[in-house]
Amino acid sequence: MNQWSLRMRILTFCVAVILAIAYFSLTPVSVDNNAVISNDDDAIARGAYLVNAGGCVSCHLAVEDDGSTNPAILSGGHALVTDFGTFYAPNITPDVDTGIGDWRAQDFLRALKHGRSPEGSFYFPAFPYRSYAGLNDEDVLDIGAYLLSLNPVNNAVPEHETPWWLSRFALVGWNLLADLTGGREPELMTAQEESLLMQRGAYLARNLGHCGECHTPRNGLGISQLAREFAGAQIGEDTIEAIDSEALEEWDRNSFDLFLLLGMKPDADFVGGDMSDVIEHNTSRLTDADRLALAAFFTR
Numbered sequence: 001m002n003q004w005s006l007r008m009r010i011l012t013f014c015v016a017v018i019l020a021i022a023y024f025s026l027t028p029v030s031v032d033n034n035a036v037i038s039n040d041d042d043a044i045a046r047g048a049y050l051v052n053a054g055g056c057v058s059c060h061l062a063v064e065d066d067g068s069t070n071p072a073i074l075s076g077g078h079a080l081v082t083d084f085g086t087f088y089a090p091n092i093t094p095d096v097d098t099g100i101g102d103w104r105a106q107d108f109l110r111a112l113k114h115g116r117s118p119e120g121s122f123y124f125p126a127f128p129y130r131s132y133a134g135l136n137d138e139d140v141l142d143i144g145a146y147l148l149s150l151n152p153v154n155n156a157v158p159e160h161e162t163p164w165w166l167s168r169f170a171l172v173g174w175n176l177l178a179d180l181t182g183g184r185e186p187e188l189m190t191a192q193e194e195s196l197l198m199q200r201g202a203y204l205a206r207n208l209g210h211c212g213e214c215h216t217p218r219n220g221l222g223i224s225q226l227a228r229e230f231a232g233a234q235i236g237e238d239t240i241e242a243i244d245s246e247a248l249e250e251w252d253r254n255s256f257d258l259f260l261l262l263g264m265k266p267d268a269d270f271v272g273g274d275m276s277d278v279i280e281h282n283t284s285r286l287t288d289a290d291r292l293a294l295a296a297f298f299t300r
C-alpha cells in the first residue's frame with residue numbers, strides 16, 4: 001500500500017467519524033407529535049404520584065438562601081457532586097424565565113426519555129434520563145401535567161461546574177458508547193418473573209425509581225454496566241451496597257417492603273446517607289401495591 005492510499009483511508013475514516021457524530025447530534029429525536037399535556041385533576045394526581053415514585057424531589061427540591069431545603073417546592077439549586085463535576089438540579093416549576101413554564105408535551109418526552117433539551121442540546125447524565133428512557137409516554141405526560149400545575153417560582157440556579165474537557169457536545173459520544181457498551185439488563189425469564197407484579201416491580205426499580213443510578217457499577221467513563229445490575233458501586237469516596245439477589249439473600253418480600261416504607265433493614269438497623277432521602281421522598285410514598293411489586297422484584 002503506498003503512502004497516498006493510506007492517507008486517503010485515514011482521511012475517509014476521520015470524515016466518517018465526524019459525519020456520524022454530526023448525524024447523531026443534529027438529528028432531532030422524534031417523539032409523538034400529537035401528545036398533549038392534560039390539565040385534568042386525575043392526570044395531575046397521577047403525575048404527583050409519579051414524581052414521588054421517580055425520586056425527582058431528592059434532586060430538584062428548593063434550596064433556600066440560608067442553605068436549608070424545602071422538598072415541597074421544586075425550584076432547584078441542590079448541588080450534585082460527582083466524579084465529573086458539580087451539577088445543580090434546575091428549577092422545574094412552571095416559571096417562564098427560570099423554570100419550565102413554556103414546556104410542551106414534546107419537550108417533556110425529549111427531556112425525560114432522550115436526555116435532550118427543548119433547544120436540542122444534551123443533558124448531562126447527572127439527570128438520570130437513561131433510566132427514565134424506559135418510561136411510558138403516558139407517565140411522562142402525567143408528570144408534565146403535575147409540574148405545570150405547580151406554583152411558578154422564580155429562581156435561577158448556579159451554572160454547573162464541570163472539568164474543561166466535559167462539554168454537552170461530548171455527550172453525543174457518551175450516549176453512543178453507553179448504548180454500545182452498557183449492555184442490557186438481564187431478561188426476566190421464569191414464568192413467575194414474567195408475572196405482572198414482577199414487570200411492574202422491574203419498571204419501578206429500573207426506570208421510574210432509577211435504583212441502578214446509584215447501585216449499579218459504572219466503568220471509568222461513568223457508563224452503567226447493566227449486565228451487573230445492582231452489584232454495588234463506588235461514587236467518589238462512597239461505596240454503595242450491592243442490592244442484587246446475592247446481596248439480598250437474608251431479605252424476604254416482607255422485610256424489603258418494610259425497608260421501602262421505613263428504611264429499616266432486617267437486622268433492625270436504619271439505613272442512612274442518600275438512601276434515607278430515597279426512602280423519605282420516594283419509596284415511602286408508593287402505594288402498597290407498588291411497594292410490594294418492588295419488593296417482589298428485588299427478592300425474586
Ligand code: HEC
Pocket residue numbers: 050051054055056057058059060080087088089090091092099100111117122123124125126127128132143
Ligand atoms: C439524581 C438527580 C436527579 C433526579 C433524580 C432527577 N433529576 Fe431532573 N435534572 C437533574 C439535573 C442535574 C438536571 C440538569 C441536567 C443538565 O443541565 O444537563 C436535570 C434536568 C431536568 C429537566 C430539564 C430542566 C431544564 O430546565 O432544562 C427536567 C424537566 C427534569 N430534570 C425533570 C425531572 C423529573 C420529572 C424527575 C423525576 C422523574 C427528575 N428530573 C429526576 C437531576 C435530577
Ligand code: HEC
Pocket residue numbers: 055205209210211212213214215240241242243259265270271272273274275276278283294298
Ligand atoms: C441517590 C442514590 C441512591 C438511589 C437512587 C437509591 N439508593 Fe439505595 N442506597 C444508597 C446508599 C448511599 C445506600 C447506603 C446507605 C447507608 O450508608 O446506610 C443505599 C442502601 C440501600 C439498601 C440497603 C442495603 C444494605 O445491604 O444495607 C437497599 C436495600 C437499597 N438501598 C435499595 C434501593 C432501592 C430499592 C432503590 C430504588 C427505589 C434505591 N436503593 C435507590 C443510595 C441510593
